[in-house]
Amino acid sequence: MFTGLIEEVGTLQHISRQGEALVLTIRASKVLEGVRIGDSISVNGVCLTAIRFDAASVAMDVMPETFRKTTLSRLVPGDRVNLERAMLATARFGGHIVQGHVDGTGVIRERGAVDNAVYFTIEPHDPSLFRYIIAKGSIAIDGISLTVVDSAERTFRVSIIPHTLAETVLQHKTPGDDVNLETDIVGKYVEHLLSWTGGAGASGRGAARRGGGLSEAFFKEHGYM
Numbered sequence: 001m002f003t004g005l006i007e008e009v010g011t012l013q014h015i016s017r018q019g020e021a022l023v024l025t026i027r028a029s030k031v032l033e034g035v036r037i038g039d040s041i042s043v044n045g046v047c048l049t050a051i052r053f054d055a056a057s058v059a060m061d062v063m064p065e066t067f068r069k070t071t072l073s074r075l076v077p078g079d080r081v082n083l084e085r086a087m088l089a090t091a092r093f094g095g096h097i098v099q100g101h102v103d104g105t106g107v108i109r110e111r112g113a114v115d116n117a118v119y120f121t122i123e124p125h126d127p128s129l130f131r132y133i134i135a136k137g138s139i140a141i142d143g144i145s146l147t148v149v150d151s152a153e154r155t156f157r158v159s160i161i162p163h164t165l166a167e168t169v170l171q172h173k174t175p176g177d178d179v180n181l182e183t184d185i186v187g188k189y190v191e192h193l194l195s196w197t198g199g200a201g202a203s204g205r206g207a208a209r210r211g212g213g214l215s216e217a218f219f220k221e222h223g224y225m
Helices: 064-069 127-132 162-166 185-195 216-221
Strands: 008-018 021-027 040-043 046-053 057-062 080-085 104-114 117-124 138-141 144-151 156-160 178-183
Touching: 021 064, 040 057, 117 127, 117 178, 127 178, 127 185, 138 156, 156 162, 178 185
Parallel strands: none
Antiparallel strands: 008 021, 008 080, 021 057, 040 046, 040 080, 046 057, 104 117, 104 178, 117 156, 138 144, 138 178, 144 156
């Protein structure tokens, strides 16, 4: 698990490609402190696993599912990326729950400044993500823990303070650039629980069906109305 508080901006050194499989080698410093093979590191909001490292860089696999669902497939050597190590149980929880499991990508439509804040207007490529995007709710953009300012029919806005802008790759993002989006996990679990109606199926192997869920009839039947 991550918090969405970026520890450093690394630089992509090398990409090894085999079909839709990649190995990214990233130059870094902070996230290499105490690193071990198998550790999780968030790269632009995507949870990846360290497979080898040296004093100045770390290499991580990207599988086809991640290749297709995130912006990592568009990276080129020299690109800068947000990096965060997995959260320690003893650390402060300063952001929000970020899994590093990207829901989809979005495109920056507008960027503007108001006093000390910089606003980004983003359009998700998958409109269905809006069921998890609410005003003042949490969202991770390229792994950065941010708050949704407001949303419209096709876009939503986030506001960035100067420190966050200066310490992340967002400072280099302009309209037309794509970003990784991870919506708040709480909404996903609530949706799943409200739509759950079955347990083990006829096979006895845990098959289940969804649909229906909690309804006015359910609450009346159980004495809540």
